[in-house]
Amino acid sequence: MKGGYIAIIGKPNVGKSSLLNMLIEEKISSVSPKPQTTRFNIMGILNYKDAQMIFIDTPGIMKKLKDKLDEFSLSEIKKAIEDADLIVLLVEPKLPDEEDLKIIDLIKTFNKPVILAINKIDLVKDKRELLPIMENYSKIFDFKEVIPISVLYRDGIYILLDEILKYLPNLEQPYYEEDIITDKPLRILVAEIIREKIYLLYKDEIPYASAVKVEEFIDPEEHPEQKRDKVYIRAVIYVEKDSQKGIIIGEGGKKIKELGTIARKEIERLIKKPVYLELWVKVKEHWRRNESFIRSLQSL
Ligand SMILES: Nc1nc2c(ncn2[C@@H]2O[C@H](COP(=O)(O)OP(=O)(O)OP(=O)(O)O)[C@@H](O)[C@H]2O)c(=O)[nH]1
């Protein structure tokens, strides 16, 4: 059989997490119209009869590193590339800009095969416009393949998968058992859903100043002695200032209630059980500069 690790990398907002979710047909990675949604690597595994593709969704590579959180995100990207058998560079259907060139420079420092996937081609009315873009990219780097896709319309995805398979090594046996779809525990996926809804509901600096930790997760099936009829989840939203706490909660608690409702619905879809979700908001000053706090968000 064939198999291996595929790092999905690119600028913020190009559709990396959308691609991962679509490929494994499960919503495990947060998606939003705002840049820098993903903060750490998320693995998604796609199994075929004779292949196992392990995709790593990574944070978007940013122009400038502002704090420890950005540094952490960049270290995640580098780790994903180091571990990868193949890189899929995702870009927008535009001529490469300075940021794209910087990412290609980074890729060049690793000696790995790279497939270029030009996403969001649904936004291009006249497909002939793609030709100069493809040509331009091909001049900059020796991509193994250049494939136009649309994650939104599932366009070009089978071509992409076929090409990916070509560049994966042979395997004696799969790395992971077939029923495993991600490396992230449920608590992290739940925290990520809540964070995604914060990106959706709040504006300006609020999403960026927020972090989520699931502090308690009690499944009545595992704890019948608690006599609960729903999965009990208690999560804490960390923000950096008191004023941000007020914004998260909203007038009379209206806003956080809305957040809780939409997050709960999606958590229920994921775990396929009724959920009681309790949200708390705490201030953790300058947490984005606090490396140990950032690491603690990922480990349980
Ligand atoms: N029109 C169009 N929009 C897309 C497509 N793929 C993704 N998007 C949208 O692009 C936005 C960003 O998608 P994400 O998957 O969060 O992008 P990302 O690259 O993971 O972003 P970061 O995590 O911030 O690096 C979302 O609003 C998606 O719905 C596509 O094929 N066409």
Ligand SMILES: [Mg+2]
């Ligand atoms: Mg993402």
